[in-house]
Amino acid sequence: MAEQPARAWRLVLEHVERDLLDGRIGPGDRLASERELAADLGVGRSSVREALRVLEVMGLIRTATGSGPQSGAIVIATPNGGMSTLLRLQVAAQGFALDDVVQTRLLLEDAVVAALATREDRDLSAALPVLDAMDAGGLTSAEFLALDAQLHLALAESSGNTVVAAMMAGLRTAIESYVQEGAASIANWDAMADVLRSEHRAIVAAIDAGDPDAARALVRAHITDYYTAAGLTREVRHTH
Amino acid sequence: MAEQPARAWRLVLEHVERDLLDGRIGPGDRLASERELAADLGVGRSSVREALRVLEVMGLIRTATGSGPQSGAIVIATPNGGMSTLLRLQVAAQGFALDDVVQTRLLLEDAVVAALATREDRDLSAALPVLDAMDAGGLTSAEFLALDAQLHLALAESSGNTVVAAMMAGLRTAIESYVQEGAASIANWDAMADVLRSEHRAIVAAIDAGDPDAARALVRAHITDYYTAAGLTREVRHTH
DNA sequence: CACGCTACTGTGGTCAGACCACAGGATCGA
DNA sequence: TCGATCCTGTGGTCTGACCACAGTAGCGTG
Numbered sequence: 001m002a003e004q005p006a007r008a009w010r011l012v013l014e015h016v017e018r019d020l021l022d023g024r025i026g027p028g029d030r031l032a033s034e035r036e037l038a039a040d041l042g043v044g045r046s047s048v049r050e051a052l053r054v055l056e057v058m059g060l061i062r063t064a065t066g067s068g069p070q071s072g073a074i075v076i077a078t079p080n081g082g083m084s085t086l087l088r089l090q091v092a093a094q095g096f097a098l099d100d101v102v103q104t105r106l107l108l109e110d111a112v113v114a115a116l117a118t119r120e121d122r123d124l125s126a127a128l129p130v131l132d133a134m135d136a137g138g139l140t141s142a143e144f145l146a147l148d149a150q151l152h153l154a155l156a157e158s159s160g161n162t163v164v165a166a167m168m169a170g171l172r173t174a175i176e177s178y179v180q181e182g183a184a185s186i187a188n189w190d191a192m193a194d195v196l197r198s199e200h201r202a203i204v205a206a207i208d209a210g211d212p213d214a215a216r217a218l219v220r221a222h223i224t225d226y227y228t229a230a231g232l233t234r235e236v237r238h239t240h
Numbered sequence: 241m242a243e244q245p246a247r248a249w250r251l252v253l254e255h256v257e258r259d260l261l262d263g264r265i266g267p268g269d270r271l272a273s274e275r276e277l278a279a280d281l282g283v284g285r286s287s288v289r290e291a292l293r294v295l296e297v298m299g300l301i302r303t304a305t306g307s308g309p310q311s312g313a314i315v316i317a318t319p320n321g322g323m324s325t326l327l328r329l330q331v332a333a334q335g336f337a338l339d340d341v342v343q344t345r346l347l348l349e350d351a352v353v354a355a356l357a358t359r360e361d362r363d364l365s366a367a368l369p370v371l372d373a374m375d376a377g378g379l380t381s382a383e384f385l386a387l388d389a390q391l392h393l394a395l396a397e398s399s400g401n402t403v404v405a406a407m408m409a410g411l412r413t414a415i416e417s418y419v420q421e422g423a424a425s426i427a428n429w430d431a432m433a434d435v436l437r438s439e440h441r442a443i444v445a446a447i448d449a450g451d452p453d454a455a456r457a458l459v460r461a462h463i464t465d466y467y468t469a470a471g472l473t474r475e476v477r478h479t480h
Numbered sequence: 481c482a483c484g485c486t487a488c489t490g491t492g493g494t495c496a497g498a499c500c501a502c503a504g505g506a507t508c509g510a
Numbered sequence: 511t512c513g514a515t516c517c518t519g520t521g522g523t524c525t526g527a528c529c530a531c532a533g534t535a536g537c538g539t540g
Binding site: 247248249278283284285286287304305306307308309310311 | 522523525530531532533534
């Protein structure tokens with residue numbers, strides 16, 4: 001490993017990470033103030049701010065002005081935002097190919113519904129209201145897609161794996177703008193929406209029936225078909 | 241969506257992202273200098289630096305001092321580092337449970353070897369030398385684990401999906417310190433290393449034979465067994 | 481003309497200090 | 511007692527100033 005030149009902001013980052021790891025601070029706790037951290041670590045306040053900015057974007061802390069117990073930098077550990085930002089930027093910078101993002105989403109969705117269908121104590125109560133909300137007429141494609149995202153995320157979170165849920169949320173966000181564009185290119189949106197609705201119902205039914213293989217196949221077809229219609233996939237890649 | 245108060249550094253981040261998205265800049269290109277960006281966007285240089293710091297940690301740019309074409313902030317789009325940092329910090333802040341990380345890794349490894357075994361044009365040339373290197377005697381557990389990480393990453397990259405490869409690298413990094421600790425708790429390390437070696441060979445053989453189901457089962461057992469021996473997995477997933 | 485040294489320029493990295501808006505607590509007054 | 515006011519500490523931002531560094535242009539020398 002090449003020795004990194006000791007950069008001041010990295011010092012701060014490592015200090016906070018160490019405090020986290022050693023349990024000195026945890027979710028809900030306040031970090032020391034920027035000025036205090038700067039003094040403690042012997043760096044400038046601007047360097048502290050650069051480190052805190054990183055932590056904020058990654059979803060580890062939230063900052064608030066003013067005084068009182070709710071002000072300052074507070075550890076929150078909400079991964080979805082950071083994952084979304086990371087994946088979105090990497091796609092923008094061509095670090096990630098669009099197709100790989102889609103394939104990965106497929107992979108995770110696949111696993112999520114299969115896991116849900118297998119579990120005895122599955123709880124779809126978070127997904128059902130969204131399913132109903134999508135039945136409302138007069139939804140624009142953007143509104144429909146927002147609900148669709150909400151549904152898939154609800155399923156992921158129901159599966160109980162926060163890492164997978166965060167990754168799926170991130171993957172979704174990363175290609176959101178492309179999906180929006182793709183929706184515009186679909187000639188008969190209302191018909192497509194109807195197809196999506198029934199596919200959703202079928203997926204949930206398969207999960208509810210405890211049939212993982214059916215759920216897998218349905219969700220795979222659901223996503224693949226839609227992306228193909230929206231012109232987001234080049235070829236079907238064999239992954240199974 | 242709640243309107244965010246316009247923060248200066250966010251302005252910079254969005255500006256760069258827009259340039260990326262619109263193709264005005266891409267991998268290999270230089271960003272405008274910090275002072276120039278500050279002047280163009282009407283913000284202070286410190287705000288520009290906060291945004292660039294985020295981009296750097298996320299693996300979007302690399303910065304270098306000095307002058308010439310290699311200096312300044314250059315778009316690189318290497319996602320592994322950012323993914324690793326994000327996952328590692330989230331685990332540290334308890335945003336991600338250790339078990340979820342392990343389960344997700346299992347999921348991805350599973351898919352990787354199955355995809356590799358299915359592909360006609362699979363290329364394991366990156367993995368084989370690592371396999372041989374692991375046969376060397378006298379490796380410490382840390383050295384062995386480093387090679388192990390390299391092997392799994394090589395397989396992921398061979399599968400061709402950069403997103404999955406980055407995620408696996410990140411997941412691995414996130415739990416690296418725990419894995420190191422776990423290795424110390426294994427009584428007979430040499431015996432364990434021998435088991436791991438033969439499991440690796442078996443996995444690669446299954447891939448080479450084009451047997452995705454066998455590869456899946458082998459890699460799953462490989463990882464599960466090791467984590468169990470290292471005390472990193474709970475026996476049963478309690479969701480309550 | 482060729483070569484080597486030097487000074488210059490522009491880059492990121494860092495720090496110090498200043499000001500602002502803000503939110504909560506402390507204080508003081510009616 | 512209760513209300514309005516002031517005070518304090520917070521993050522957010524900007525400015526200006528250095529530094530180390532690396533490439534380049536220029537100059538001087540042979």
